Structure formats: C-alpha cells, structure tokens
Ligand code: SF4
C-alpha cells in the first residue's frame with residue numbers, strides 16, 4: 001500500500017519556501033554548543049498503528065490533548081533548516097522515530113529530502129535513519145529508502161512466540177508475520193537495516209533463542225538489545241520517569257545480566273568481527289579507553305541525544321518527553337540555543353554528578369557509568385538513593401566479559417584482529433577440558449575455586465550449565 005500524505009492544512013504539495021522562518025537564526029553558535037548532536041524526530045508524536053504492551057510512547061499522547069499528531073510543513077522546514085544550521089560538522093544524522101514514523105506516508109519524507117537539498121552546505125553528508133515496526137513497508141517505501149540510503153532499525157523481539165507476547169496490533173493480535181514481511185522487503189531491495197530487540201521479562205529468559213533467531217533467521221549482522229524498565233507512577237500509569245516499582249513486563253536486573261552474558265559467550269566463540277552487538281561494541285570501546293562508547297547510557301555524561309515532537313517542541317531526551325524536560329519550541333527559539341541551553345547542559349552533566357558513592361567506587365564504573373539516569377531509582381546497599389535498577393545485571397555482565405575483553409583489547413593494541421580471541425579461547429578451553437578429564441570427583445577443582453571438583457566444574461560432566469573457566473589454564 002502506498003499512502004499519500006495530506007497535511008492538515010489540506011495542501012498536498014506545499015511549495016517549499018523561506019516563509020516558515022519563525023525562529024531567529026543565531027548569528028553565532030552559542031558557547032558550549034556541541035559540534036554535532038542527535039535529534040530523534042517524532043513526526044507522528046506518539047501515534048502508532050500497533051499497540052505494543054510496553055511502549056513508553058503510547059501514553060505520551062496525553063501530553064498533547066486535541067493534537068492531530070502530524071508534523072506540519074512549517075515545522076518540518078524549520079526542523080531540517082535549523083538542524084543543518086546547528087551542525088558545525090559536515091556529517092548530519094537525520095533520525096525519524098515514533099510512534100510509527102511510516103504513518104506519515106512517503107510524500108512527507110520526499111519533502112524532507114527536498115528540504116535537505118535546499119539547505120545543505122557544500123561538502124555536507126547526511127545519514128538518514130528511521131526506527132520502524134516494519135508493518136507498513138511496501139515496495140514503494142523500500143525503493144525510496146534504498147534511493148536515499150536510509151539505515152532502517154526494525155523492531156523484533158525474537159522468534160514468533162517471543163515477539164508476539166507484547167508486540168501486538170490494536171486488536172491485540174500477533175504482528176510477527178507482518179514485521180517479517182517488512183523485513184523481507186527491506187532485504188529484497190537491499191536496504192541497510194539493523195534490528196532492535198527490547199528485552200523484557202518473557203524473552204529475557206531466552207537469550208540464545210533470541211540471538212540465534214536474529215542472526216540466522218532475520219539475518220542481521222547488527223543488533224541492539226534495549227532493556228524494558230517501566231516505572232509505575234503514583235497514578236498507576238507509566239507516563240513519567242517516576243516511581244520506584246516496575247511493571248511485571250520489565251526485565252529483572254539479574255535476568256538482563258544473564259541475558260547479555262549468555263549472548264556474549266555465544267558471540268565471543270563464534271561471531272567476533274562478523275556480528276555487531278551494540279552493547280558489546282560499547283563495552284569494547286570503554287575497555288579500549290575510547291572517548292565515547294557510542295551509546296549515551298554507557299558514557300560518563302549525556303545530553304546530546306534529544307527528541308523533537310511533531311509540533312517542534314524539543315525535549316532533553318527521547319526517554320524524557322515530559323513537561324519538566326521540555327526545552328522549548330523551534331518555532332520560537334532556534335534549535336541550537338535549546339540544544340546548548342544551560343538546562344540541557346545541566347541535564348547531560350547530571351548523569352555523572354548525581355552518581356551515588358557506590359557507583360563512584362565501583363570497579364566497572366568505567367564501562368557502566370551508572371547507565372541511564374531514567375533507571376536510577378533504587379537505593380544502594382548502604383541506603384543512598386539513585387542506584388540503577390539494573391545494577392546487579394550490569395555488574396554481572398561487565399565482570400563476566402572482563403577477561404575476553406582484555407584479550408581483545410590487547411590484540412587490537414598490537415594491531416591484530418579482535419576476532420583472534422575466538423581461537424585463543426578455543427585453545428584455552430581445550431586445555432581446561434583435558435585437565436578436567438584427568439581430575440577425580442573428590443580432588444580440588446583445577447580452576448582454583450577451592451571447591452571439590454564434583455561441586456565445581458565437575459558438575460559440567462553431569463550436565464549442569466556451569467560457565468567455562470574465565471582464566472587461562474595453568475601451564476602444567
Ligand atoms: S537520559 Fe539516558 S537515554 Fe537519555 S541521553 Fe541520557 S543516558 Fe541516554
């Protein structure tokens with residue numbers, strides 16, 4: 001189906017012109033302005049054609065009572081123009097998200113492309129991205145996405161049985177087939193895509209099933225895993241980042257740690273260098289000591305990933321589309337002034353400055369940085385507020401991957417391929433297996449745990465799911 005867009009003014013083909021410049025263009029880039037930033041545009045606001053149970057956008061509809069939830073031409077033009085003007089670097093990311101952005105129809109995005117051409121400076125390059133549920137894609141859409149080199153993020157929660165638990169349509173029906181149809185169309189047209197999987201209490205117990213499905217069936221080489229943490233507000237809704245209890249859809253902290261660790265174990269033995277898992281990549285960057293992990297949640301500070309609503313309102317972050325984090329509207333104030341406002345700079349540094357002591361003294365702080373402030377609503381063991389709900393999971397995960405990470409970073413520092421880690425680990429594990437084979441049940445376990453073999457790695461022979469040793473085999 002190809003949908004034609006008519007904006008609410010009734011003008012299907014508005015003339016692109018300069019009359020929409022309602023915000024004063026700044027003569028100078030303000031002090032402290034980031035040279036580049038990431039702005040997620042929500043042209044349909046919270047409106048979506050599906051009804052995923054855990055979607056944190058759907059309730060946002062109540063923030064704009066009576067709105068038509070369609071980005072109008074003046075806002076679209078101001079958005080594209082100001083985004084380009086605000087970038088001091090020549091690479092600009094134009095990112096569309098929802099709700100469901102494809103609801104706007106193709107003509108809206110054709111206009112967006114024309115506006116990019118109108119305002120681009122010589123030498124500028126653009127990365128067009130869109131996060132979609134994939135269900136409205138058709139051949140016309142995919143041809144357009146290919147023509148403009150879009151990078152598409154498609155949301156899939158795993159194989160059918162896991163995906164259909166929460167990702168349902170307005171009638172509560174399953175969506176797996178529709179999403180996979182969209183994915184196959186993207187593949188047919190050669191559109192670049194990656195897969196976003198939300199990790200919830202149901203699929204959280206099936207890491208290998210999810211990972212292998214994404215790799216082998218959905219055939220992606222780039223995946224991201226986003227934990228579902230829904231805070232319950234005093235009024236029982238999940239509209240705001242308030243409240244210290246979570247819904248029963250939310251992933252448990254330890255469950256998320258096990259989920260990531262299990263996927264890491266599969267990846268580090270088979271897929272290094274050919275499958276990209278965003279959380280693992282971010283960890284590798286932090287182990288390596290790079291200035292940014294590439295994920296705001298694992299950086300020391302944040303504040304350069306904002307959101308723009310359908311009416312031009314800009315919020316501090318996609319996860320904080322709520323009144324206290326509204327910075328202003330681009331039709332009154334130029335975007336760069338909002339992005340570099342004291343309120344936004346304070347938002348970004350608060351990620352670091354509000355860490356409880358427990359985090360400041362944590363041995364994996366360099367990798368975790370207390371993750372996202374939206375999830376910091378529990379107390380530390382000594383009673384200080386502001387600890388991340390997922391802390392136990394992150395501690396587990398970052399300790400679990402330390403040894404292979406050190407091997408990979410060591411390899412890269414010596415100019416070698418990180419993928420060599422697979423061979424190194426396989427060699428070490430063969431050595432351990434030989435040692436275990438020679439060990440009697442009541443002897444001390446060779447791993448050095450101090451336990452009898454039968455209570456430690458000897459259980460593996462009986463079928464228990466113990467992890468393989470994380471340290472090199474002793475050189476006997
Ligand atoms: S609040 Fe969380 S999601 Fe938003 S920019 Fe900061 S770390 Fe990222």
Ligand code: SF4
Nearest residue numbers: 359362368370391395
């Ligand atoms: S693992 Fe826990 S204690 Fe350590 S930085 Fe992360 S949230 Fe804080």
